[in-house]
Amino acid sequence: MEQCCCNDTKTRLVYSCSGCADVGEIADQVARKLTRDGYGKMTCLASISAGISGTIASAKGADENVAIDGCSVACARKTLENIGVKPTEAYFLTDMYLEKGKTTVSEEIIAVVSEQIKQGIASEVPPKQEQGKNKNAGWFCGSC
Amino acid sequence: MKIEILGMGCPKCKKTTQNAQLAIEELGIEAEIVKVEELDKITEYGVMMTPALVIDGEVKVAGKIPSKQEIISWIEVKK
Numbered sequence: 001m002e003q004c005c006c007n008d009t010k011t012r013l014v015y016s017c018s019g020c021a022d023v024g025e026i027a028d029q030v031a032r033k034l035t036r037d038g039y040g041k042m043t044c045l046a047s048i049s050a051g052i053s054g055t056i057a058s059a060k061g062a063d064e065n066v067a068i069d070g071c072s073v074a075c076a077r078k079t080l081e082n083i084g085v086k087p088t089e090a091y092f093l094t095d096m097y098l099e100k101g102k103t104t105v106s107e108e109i110i111a112v113v114s115e116q117i118k119q120g121i122a123s124e125v126p127p128k129q130e131q132g133k134n135k136n137a138g139w140f141c142g143s144c
Numbered sequence: 145m146k147i148e149i150l151g152m153g154c155p156k157c158k159k160t161t162q163n164a165q166l167a168i169e170e171l172g173i174e175a176e177i178v179k180v181e182e183l184d185k186i187t188e189y190g191v192m193m194t195p196a197l198v199i200d201g202e203v204k205v206a207g208k209i210p211s212k213q214e215i216i217s218w219i220e221v222k223k
Contacts, residue, residue, distance in 0.1 A: 011192070011193050011207055013192060041192060043192055044190070047190050052189075052190040053189070053190070053198075053202045053203035053204075054189035054190030054191040054192075054196065054198075054203040054206065055190035055191075055192070056203070057191065057196065057203040057204065057205055057206040057207075058190065058191055058192035058193055058206045058207065060205075060206075061193055061205060061206045061207030061208050062192070062193065062207060
């Protein structure tokens, strides 16, 4: 859904790495929740990688670009940087007490991470998680 | 050359159209200016904010009014 700049509201676009690991899935779900909550608008990171001019122009024209990465490989942040856009905020879920490959994707974690991003904090209280239950999640991914 | 102005018809979209027209006149080139106001067509470009300006299928700017000079520079690259 596009937004007209005439309404003078700040445009905040949200990008998630949406990687195949559990933390990538959480990043994706968090970006969707932030959109539903009205914090910003999720935009396709893949579209930027594909060189779609409309998405790239939108990133360049947005007031704020928020990158949410599952891990420190930082695919979302780097994808934006590759088109010359420095994210106004960049989050790494592994800096927020989530362990790649050992984190169960749950509504609770998605809600906690979303709140932390809304408040602009990395993480002060580790979200509760059931470690080890989903231990194979994400291990097939070698690059993100 | 085809220049499309994406937007719902707000004042900023009209100003963008005006600047595109001025750019064409200054360069003395033949170009078609098309206003695209249908949301479906706008989103097909991947544009998240309007106004947006498209030259020969490539979105050059989104979410702000490009100046006449900016439009001239984009057209000159395409020529």
